[in-house]
Amino acid sequence: KEVEAAPTAESCVNLGLEFFSKGRVRDALEQFDNALELNPNPTEAQAAFYNKACCHAYREESKKAAECLRIALRDYNLKFGTVLNDPDMAPFRASPEFKELQEEALRGGEDIGSGFRRDLKLISEVQAPFRGVRRFFYVAFIAAAGISTFFTIPRLIFALQGGDGAPDFLETAGNAAINIGALCRYCRARGFVFLGKQERRRADYKYLS
Template sequence: MAVAAPSQQLLCFSNSTTTRARRRPWHPTNTATFLNSSHNNKPRVSLIICSSSTSQSPEANAETPESCVNLGLSLFSKGRVKDALVQFETALSLNPSPIEAQAALYNKACCHAYRGEGKKAADCLRTCLRDYKLKFGTILNDPDLASFRALPEYKELQEEARLGGEDIGYSFRRDLKLISEVQAPFRGVRRFFYVAFSAAAGISLLFTIPRLFRAFGGGDDAPDLLETAQNVAINLGGIVVLVALFLWDNKKEEEQLAQISRDETLSRLPLILSTNRIVELAQLRDTVRPVILAGTKETVSLAMQKAERFRTELLKRGVLLVPVIWGEGREPQIEKKGFGLPRKAAAALPSIGEDFEKRAQSITAKSKLKAEIRYKAEVVSPAEWERWIRDQQKSEGVTPGEDVYIILRLDGRVRRSGKGMPDWQQIMQELPPMEALLSKLER
């Protein structure tokens, strides 16, 4: 369970005789990291545990917002989610500071997510984003919210954050636009020329229209009608074309922002390697080319069997098979003790406060991680994976739920996808070996 606070302030909690099963920091509000961003040197916050000289129960200090939040975390660690909710609501009723209010609301959302109350969780998170400057990256990265990220309410919240606005804030959209500008650096220049030339054509049109009226009126000093009409037509045509190009560029930017948002969601999806180590997909960047096989159990199993014939060649090309079975996400996949991933899984994931480069290296050295990858990985939180695949299908005009395969690049972005299962011989011809120059350029 995560809670948020400014990076310059550390909160000190009393250490009771009962140790909580899991302690997590109050995260700073600027912890969002992105797959293709280059924001480094992010401030980090560590949790300081202050041991008191006298042993006190959490209930003894329940009169302050801070102690209510601590008590709520303690109750949740014992599985008493309903009682934890009461404590977070109590904290919100005690005139909390912005830090305490953000913490109480965020953890209240985690409780609602655990109980499957997607709408209530989304309302709490929306308030955190709007009123308390919570970074959307915290919601995106927190394993405690894995169950919420598989719900339609999360999709709605993410779409609101991507579009930005008074109800949810512009921070997420601003971060997306920074990545978009890196990927399309000349879009701003093109827009400048669209606006400048449109303005020039408009000014010219203002002077040409009176001349056209004079040409229609005739007279000794009247301008040539045909020449004046041609000038008006050129100016009007130029304005129409430039405005159309401007609108087209805006549409392409929105599509790109949506794709970047999906790529960021994809990079945070967790996998189990052959050694039972749990990693995020982002941590495998530059190491493997994941090939996601989504379909019915029979179809995916058949595709996996066919891939066995080319196992050696696929390994040379860094292929990592990731099977996703439709409908598996609706089955209970994890022990319902805490949120999202099981405790061991959550401990294996890197800290949310780290920047991307540290996240990619936080579990172990690349060489050791590479040795743990054995051709196939299992998905964690299948419902999250299934929701991402369905979103990707919608964006490419494919009916959600059809059998598809998706090949990722070494840098984690989508290389290409197709209906049905892949032709492994074609994939071997398409993908260069890992030591080839083309593979180095793909990183």
């Protein structure tokens, strides 16, 4: 007689998915619970908790679904975008518990905010490549204009006072105007970049929500 192989976390998850696809939600939940008792690795644990949440969502048990999702998000690196896009999560997304979970993610809490922030970061990097390089040049230009202005102002005061050795007033005033104008221009540009970044962040929140 052939000996049956001992169940593993992976086999229980796969069997649970098979049951769920056939509408046998109760049996699926039992298999996902079995998987969690068989020393699962992080990937298997994430799958078990997430699919438990899908089962509870199907049964409109939103509080239990939220509990499973919090564990998967906090401990097993589940991406929040998965919750947002999975059709099996549609009943849960219509519940107050989902709104609460989403608020926690938007606030960036340590428990479940990391997955949401990771999705935002990925979107931001795709939409704004080389952001670090641009920031470096903005800072460098502002610093250069500021240093030049710092040294030009005393010369302008000296030119206004006149006397022996005083620099030409018109030339010094022109240099000061150029430096101050450049400083204002770079600061204003940096301000626009910051406001644009905030607007993109709000748009990304809306996209992920």
